[in-house]
Amino acid sequence: MATDSPGSVRKVVVLLRATGDAPILKQAKFKIAGTDKFAKVIDFLRRQLHRDTLFVYVNSAFSPNPDESVIDLYKNFGIDGKLVVNYACSMAWG
């Protein structure tokens, strides 16, 4: 469940899910402030995987704009208390 401690920023649990031939992260689950933008999740993925050309999408056949806030995405796409973010790498040339 997105934790809701009084006086603090509501956090969202994000689960990063590798699809296709993308490498699986050792640490795939983490909490992020709901007010953060989706760009932060994308940047995290890029740094962890050392790749810029990632294809990132959520479960309803939708690729969120990096400018969306994580809490809005959780409200629309969250399941069982977390936001599942899928990523694929096989979109690079060569």
Next chain:
Amino acid sequence: MDIKQDVGNVFPWDGTLTSSDFFRAAHMFSDKWRRFNTSVPPWLWVEGYLSLEKMSLFKSSEEKQDAGSLISKEERNMLENEEPFDCASLGPESDYQEINHYDFHVVYSASYKVPVLYFRAYHCDGQPLLLSEIEKGLPGLSVKLLSESKWTFITQEEHPYLNRPWYKLHPCGTCEWMKLLFSTHKSLTTNGSTIEHYLISWFSVVGQVFGLKIPLEMLNCS
């Protein structure tokens, strides 16, 4: 339930649409867009393709990495009612916000069997933008992604209906990433609602090239 030409009948789904699927998908998409996107121009069906014209992309030269924001109709009306807007009089030192206008057309490709986004852009004074100028206005990583990833890239081609050169996002990778997008939501391909969702999903990807957002409300099924 519509089974005859329904993409849900092709299993496993290959990410493509027939042209009649596209016709239906386009009308569903433009209806939803009109309902949830009241501050931007609507998509209009124009004898074979979807058209959204004179979209103003309003980007601060200082915050290049942020997605360009769509200015609302109210803001646009305010700008139009003020003194004639002389682009040349704004100095580069000020928080100069470039207003470029975009025309977007969604045209079906019979060879790739997917939609293709055609576009052209021009300055607020009507002067057409070259691709290099367009690329300068795209959100931070778009240009890099366009050159490195194989999901799309920009080419210039004759518009299939208008016989004039337009830019387009090449469709060669589209069916692959559409397949990927729908892969985590199996029910979308087997119960036939692919057509209803197709262009929303498709646009959520291609719109990002220009920093455009799909309102999340559009995703809640009608």
